[in-house]
Amino acid sequence: MEDLLDEIDTWLARGERVAVATVVKTMGSSPRLVGSKMIVSSAGGMAGSVSGGCVEGAIFTACQEVLASGESRLLHFGVADEAAWEVGLACGGEIAIFVEPLR
């Protein structure tokens, strides 16, 4: 979070809205620690990461949807759970990511 404050400040100063995606749980091998964050602005800006690059595309889309609807959601990704977003993790692990509008 600490390393994302400047980016968030910049976006908020421009009047953009911000969505935050946070890794809340990992199972098996996972490239990022619980608490890792990716942020997305309503203007399409993006910073941080929640995986080794496997799910960032899906998270970007989810962030835009959360900004549009205002409703937070919990997402699961993993090799055994491809149906959710049709993306899997190359590392073979599973992660749960919470996506919310910054309040």
Add this chain to the structure above:
Amino acid sequence: MSAQYAIIRAAIRAGLPIATATLIRTGGPPGAKLLVFPDGRSEGALGDPDLVRRVVADARDLLAQGATRVVEYADLGVAVFVESFVPPPTLFMVGGVHISIALGTLAKVVGFRTVVVDARSTFATAARFPHADELVLAWPDEALQGRLDARSCVAVLTHDPKLDDPALRVALASPARYIGALGSPRTHAKRLERLRGAGFSATQLARIHAPIGLPIGAKTPQEIALSILAEVVSVQRKGESSEP
């Protein structure tokens, strides 16, 4: 600026600990967020006051450890993600010795705040420790008293009982996460004898990692520093698992 974010941001910028507790799974829509401070104050709402009481208690414990994880409240059918925002933990090096120079340098890379403590002014100098966050020229017990929290790590490295023992007495009476002491098994056996004489129990003394450092066959001060830091990290990460 958004109200809760403004508070979180201010705390992080000021280096003050704060936890957030977010309702991530519940019967209704998720996303409610509670901010929890070390003293047990909280800001925000989760709907159920009983849940708030339990979450505040759990979040305070996790915050003291600097831990971040999901807490399940199965009887209420909810899951809460507790995230701790804490300043870097501090590694206290007792003894401005050669190992401390290397240990301080490596510890900065891994993300520690570093403090060097020595009563001897020839050892604890800014010229020898240009990268240390803090140099304390004082007896170790005075320097450490009241400064060790549950995330603090203490490496006792002077090789001199006059300095080592007081440091260990304060560390053992504190909730410090890691306590390590330099010295051979024989030196350590004598040290344990002295500390037992000072009234410490076997359980308390078992907290001391000695001989200090993971056994990697370290020879040089730099290698010994590496073995100590590896041990500190292994203790920090112990019990912290990605599995629920």
